[in-house]
Amino acid sequence: MAKIYIDAEGATRGRLASYAAKQALLGNEVFVLNSEKAIVSGDARMNINDFKFTRTINTIKPEKGPFFSKDPEKMMRRTIRGMLPDYRLGRGKQAWHRVKCYVGIPEEFKKEKLEKIKTKTPFKSMTMKEFGEKA
Numbered sequence: 001m002a003k004i005y006i007d008a009e010g011a012t013r014g015r016l017a018s019y020a021a022k023q024a025l026l027g028n029e030v031f032v033l034n035s036e037k038a039i040v041s042g043d044a045r046m047n048i049n050d051f052k053f054t055r056t057i058n059t060i061k062p063e064k065g066p067f068f069s070k071d072p073e074k075m076m077r078r079t080i081r082g083m084l085p086d087y088r089l090g091r092g093k094q095a096w097h098r099v100k101c102y103v104g105i106p107e108e109f110k111k112e113k114l115e116k117i118k119t120k121t122p123f124k125s126m127t128m129k130e131f132g133e134k135a
Contacts, residue, residue, distance in 0.1 A: 008038040011117035021083035024095035032101040036072035036129040041122040051135045072128040073101040
């Protein structure tokens with residue numbers, strides 16, 4: 001069981017999440033650092049509308065979203081959770097507990113060698129921090 005330190009700066013969120021989920025399923029402990037600097041690709045308005053949604057309870061009082069956290073590290077962890085087979089049972093649950101996400105680089109990880117996920121920067125994009133502020 002190895003420890004993998006991933007620098008999310010400049011990496012596309014989905015590609016980084018699929019790589020982290022695969023490594024966690026292989027039994028490695030995954031630490032995603034600089035979560036706020038990961039890139040969300042696509043049109044900003046469309047992404048924000050997908051993040052927010054409207055739901056009604058008994059069709060009397062509509063409650064408007066978002067119902068998910070806007071913190072970049074929690075959004076990244078939730079994206080990785082979506083790449084796991086079933087995060088509530090079996091090996092998916094075990095892999096889910098091996099994933100940790102952080103904003104910035106904590107002091108304990110400053111000396112570790114960080115992996116970079118190489119991706120092209122899309123034309124329409126924003127960072128996770130900007131996405132959380134606008135959503």
